[in-house]
Amino acid sequence: MQTIEKIYGISKQSISETIKLLRLFRGLSQEKFAGLIGKSSSYVSWLETADRSLTIPMLQVISLNLGVKGTVLLYLSIPEKDRDEFKKKVSNLINIEEDIRLSLNVDEMALFELMKARQANKK
Numbered sequence: 001m002q003t004i005e006k007i008y009g010i011s012k013q014s015i016s017e018t019i020k021l022l023r024l025f026r027g028l029s030q031e032k033f034a035g036l037i038g039k040s041s042s043y044v045s046w047l048e049t050a051d052r053s054l055t056i057p058m059l060q061v062i063s064l065n066l067g068v069k070g071t072v073l074l075y076l077s078i079p080e081k082d083r084d085e086f087k088k089k090v091s092n093l094i095n096i097e098e099d100i101r102l103s104l105n106v107d108e109m110a111l112f113e114l115m116k117a118r119q120a121n122k123k
Helices: 004-008 012-025 030-037 041-048 056-066 070-077 080-090 096-103 106-122
Strands: none
Touching: 004 012, 004 056, 012 041, 012 056, 012 070, 012 106, 030 041, 030 056, 056 070, 070 080, 070 096
8 A cells, every 4th residue: 555655755754743743733642542543542653753654544534533634634744845836736636725724724724833833943
């Protein structure tokens, strides 16, 4: 099965960080989130530390339980400077702007970006 990294060229580390930030943003513990996605808390830990690759079916399960579309999770995983290029790549398949609007309101998007920036500054 092809992984998200191979299909879209987004690093496992970036996707893992986004999943963790969205989980925290939604106020979910690893244990609660693991129950929602039907996996163990160890799986969630591996996923969040980039020890596991992500398949499209699992991306769908994870994003659904984080309250965003899979495309939005991928979009948020991409550095801001590369997001326009991603939009161009997927524009014939999806309307990313609409997916973002349906998944996160403006305040939530701003709050998430702030969390992401703070996380990056900790490194």
